[in-house]
Amino acid sequence: MNVWASKGLVSQQVRVVVVGGWVHLLAGVVCFLGMVLRWGTLEHTLSPAILLGILGMGSVYVLGNSLYFSALKQSQLSEIDLLLRSSSLWTLVIGIVLLGESTAPRTLLGSALIIISVLSLTRGKRLTFSRPQLLALAAALSFGLGNVVDKALSPFFDVLSYTTLNLLLTGVGMLAVARANIQELRTPTLWTLPAWLVASTFALTQAFIILAFQAGGSAGQVILVAQVRLLILMTVGIALMNEKDRLPRKIVAAGLMIAGMVSLYATP
Numbered sequence: 001m002n003v004w005a006s007k008g009l010v011s012q013q014v015r016v017v018v019v020g021g022w023v024h025l026l027a028g029v030v031c032f033l034g035m036v037l038r039w040g041t042l043e044h045t046l047s048p049a050i051l052l053g054i055l056g057m058g059s060v061y062v063l064g065n066s067l068y069f070s071a072l073k074q075s076q077l078s079e080i081d082l083l084l085r086s087s088s089l090w091t092l093v094i095g096i097v098l099l100g101e102s103t104a105p106r107t108l109l110g111s112a113l114i115i116i117s118v119l120s121l122t123r124g125k126r127l128t129f130s131r132p133q134l135l136a137l138a139a140a141l142s143f144g145l146g147n148v149v150d151k152a153l154s155p156f157f158d159v160l161s162y163t164t165l166n167l168l169l170t171g172v173g174m175l176a177v178a179r180a181n182i183q184e185l186r187t188p189t190l191w192t193l194p195a196w197l198v199a200s201t202f203a204l205t206q207a208f209i210i211l212a213f214q215a216g217g218s219a220g221q222v223i224l225v226a227q228v229r230l231l232i233l234m235t236v237g238i239a240l241m242n243e244k245d246r247l248p249r250k251i252v253a254a255g256l257m258i259a260g261m262v263s264l265y266a267t268p
Helices: 002-010 016-037 048-074 077-084 087-099 107-119 131-156 159-178 193-214 219-226 229-240 247-265
Strands: none
Touching (some): 002 048, 002 193, 016 048, 048 131, 077 229, 131 193
16 A cells, blocks of 8 residues: 555655655654654664664665665565565665674575576666665665664653654655755645645554564564565556556566565574
8 A cells, every 4th residue: 555655645745755755754654643642662772883874774775765765766666665675685684784684594585586686687688787776775775774773772661652753754854855945845745634644654564564573573584575565566566557567577577586585584
C-alpha cells in the first residue's frame, strides 16, 4: 500500500523530495501522537557516539529517500522496486563490516545471483543503466547502511521513540534539502487520503522492523523477510499499473533476486 500510494503521489505536480519529506514528517507526527499517550523512554544515557549515530541515521535516510522518490517519479514501480531490493546485499556487507554479523556458507552464491539480477535489467549490450535505475541503486546502498544503523541504535530506545525520531529526522531533513515553502506544503495533494496512507504505512513498517531488531534478528535476517514484498509490488505494478514493458526480463530478474536473498541468509 505504501509504495503504490507513493507512486500516485509523485505523479502529481509537487516536487518529489517535498512529497517524500512531507509523508515522512506526517508519519513522525503519527508516532509522536502515540508517544503523547505513552511516552517512550531511553534505556541508556545517550553518549556522544549515539548522538553522532542519530545524526548519521537521519542523513542516510534523507539521502536514500530523496533518491528513491526521484527514481519512483521517473520510472516504473515494478522495475524500480526490484532494483531497490538489492539493498539486502548491501545490508549484509555493511552488517559484517560494522556489526560483525555472521554469514551463511552460500553468501557468495547469493551475492552473485543478486548482481546478475540487477545486471539483467540493464538496457543495451554494454550493460548501461538509465538515470532512474542508477538513482534506485544508489537508494538501495543508502538503505542498506540505514538498516545497519537502525540495528545498532535501536537497543538504546523503545520502539515508538526510535521510530518517531527516525521519521521526523527524515521528514525535516528532506524538506530542508528541498527548501520547501509554506505555499508548497499547502498543496491539496499533500493533505489527501493517499498522503496519510503513505505516512501511516511508513510508520507501521518502520515500527515492525525495529521490533524485529529488538527481538534479536540480525540486520540481514530482518531485511530479508521485509524484501518478500518484492513479489507483491511487482504484481501491483504489472497488474494494476499495466507495467508490462520487458515483462519476461522482469520475471527472470525477480526470480534471481529472491533466490539470491534466500542464499545470502540461508542457515545450514
